[in-house]
Amino acid sequence: MTLTTRPGAATAYGTEPGDPDRAAFLGGPGERLTPEQVTSFVASALAAADVDGASVCLVVPDGTRTCPLPLLLAAARDALAGRARQVTVVIALGTHQGMSEDQLARHLGYDPGDSEATYPGWRILNHESWLPETFTTLGTIGPERMAELTGGLMNDLSVDVRINRHVAEADVAIVVGPVFPHEVVGFSGGNKYFFPGVSAAELIDLSHWVGALITSAEMIGTRGVTPVRALVNEAATMIPARRLALCLVVASGTDTLHAAAFGTPEDAWAACAAVSAETHVSYRDAPVRRVLSIMPTKYEDIWTAAKGFYKLEPIVADGGEVIIYAPHITQISVMHPHIAEIGYHNRDYFLGQWERFRDQPWGDLAHSTHLRGQGTWSPEAGERNRVTVTLATGIPEDVVRSVNLDYLDPAAVDVATYEADPDTFVEPHAGEVLYRLRPRAP
Template identity: 65%
Template sequence: MGNIIGAAGRVLGDSEVRAFVLDKLAGEDLDGRRVCVIVPDATRSCPLPLLLGAVHEALDGRAAAVTVLVALGTHAPMTELQLEKHVGGPYPCFEVRNHEWWVTETLVSLGGIAAGRVAELSEGRMRQAVDVTLNRAVVEHDVCLVIGPVFPHEVVGFSGGNKYFFPGVAGQEIIDFSHWLGALISSAEIIGTRGITPVRALIDEAAAMIPARRLALCLVVQSGTGALHAVSFGTPEEAWAACADVSAETHVRYLDAPVRRVLSIVPEKYDDMWTGAKGFYKVEPIVADGGQVIVYAPHITRISEMHPEIEEIGYHCRDYFVKQWDRFSGHHWGVLAHSTHLRGAGTWDPVDGERPRVTVTLATAIPERVVRAANLDHLDPATIDLAALAADPETFVVPEAGEVLFRLRTQHR
């Protein structure tokens, strides 16, 4: 059995996936080892009960201890009931817990990446040292096994692999640092870029400092269903690269010409705009200059529980921050990055002010005063006629938005 099963256009059966996981873990030196299994939260489509069930079968009676750590990044923690539903089980002898990124005592520093090396990795965009901090469970175990999907991603190009360490279970400094590097490149430029982007290079450099042995089960998931197109196993770098190639064929759709309006229908797994903004990231490249994206998510009631700072700063294009850096450098850079990602491309100068390329309209349950104060347009979702917009030749409707990337054929790479 090779190190990858499946392909674009295929759907794997559960028994095939289970057999692959059992075979691969049987060949690894895991007897008597402490294993940290790092998994996504519920904002990612992933058949986690299937995979963790197979991992439990493979490790039961072999591993000395197993901790399942949910890679929140800086997302909100999952409740006990949410975790139970998310991971399946029960899994005797497995401890399941959130990555508590906000609790300093749960973190440990592995050292730093020097300013000169950062300049090399970032291709000159940043030049300062960064402390490499992550959840101490990673270094307290002998082996770390990443399990997670690969999708086009607005910060790193394609998600997955070592991204489950940084930002998945990292401290806020390197999370902010890596996200701001992505923002300097811009979401529209980096999203869906294949190969080692500057952000991926930074993440890989940090992951190489982890003392535990690193393994990964990377996945290509059928968006919205949890079915698997492909599974690969190996080092995080190898497994990720294999699945990124399949994801590029599976999760990117191409249009021949830009559209004037996109109606992006955000699924309920994104419960705030911090996560639901993916409904914008994945469609921005196909919108014509001066066009509009309507983010339709009537279930979303807040911008971000964990990052209220975004309501104070609002949403702005990259140049708004870069050209006023003295004013904004003291804020969390991850918040600034999120701001630029949802506002999209644009320009700013002190005379003409801010000129966004497209209009971003939230049709959510967030109060209108909050939306407009955050520098976005507002629509009452109750006033939107989904059928009429679907029939409008100038509107492109994206159901289950947030995972599949839309690009113009002229942007193919």
């Protein structure tokens, strides 16, 4: 295998972008859709879909994504009633931990233990990535095609494409989920709910490492078909089910939609990514010395709360600091304990010592770079990082420092004091909005 890096690689590769004009669409930047508008849109969209007599698999986000699923699934339930032969809901966990029955009930909008009363006949399942029997193999992406899709970032490498068998065995697979700026793929949503949402580790690790090679700072919020989006789209073409998507643009931290689109995953995603780019990206005129990222409780470990770093790091000055403030978090990663052994390092730290790290899970290496950010490494100078990453969480100080991060006692954090500091930017609901510096006029 040959590994190469190409700054600026996040352009169009391998597959054609979706056409937003082909998707049914409602809303736009700055709009606030009413529940009645959303329900009517979903009903109309599914009424036109070919689902009669079909087994339908709905692939939906887990609790780390803001999305009004009770509203959307109630509308889908009514639209599919008497038409779909069978409906299965699969929670797109990727490699996140499974949701408990109480969590699923809150997330999907039913009484714990009684989903049948709200969604009669539906099966509701976690994507159990930890069980081998979860998956079925769809095929392989070979070395030549891999090189094309990734713009030469990956050569002499093939990957098996495995997916949750409930998706593969359905007649129709429908993604229902939001679109946000994303550190690996540019903008989330669409086919990303299949890969990595309900896929096996091989493609998850590979896709995340491709994004890490480009770097989160360059990839996040990049529009169009990035190398990772090309890889995801290619894998999705192997799914035997007919693929559709209800993509959404959610007002961050709320259950209100700015926009909704329905069509193929490529077309619906393209329509919502354009709105997300105008809705979920906030610009500042000058960098700040410090950011205090206040993490919502839906982020249960640093693996998911890392969004509080990479969505705000772009506005931090060289030598500055990002503080992730989350007293409720007590673990580095529930599902990836190995990250505590690897620690958090920049991309060049791993590439410069590739023989040492090549056999580690690439998804873990990618996550490590996402939280550590930009920097350099050399045998002579060691690792030098652009900004300091500080955890003010319930994780013990010795554990925090052992993974190459700085520690701050969460009890010492006075949010009001930080808000009064002109050198500090406080984000009260970190994790979904991407902050960038406004481009300077030529």
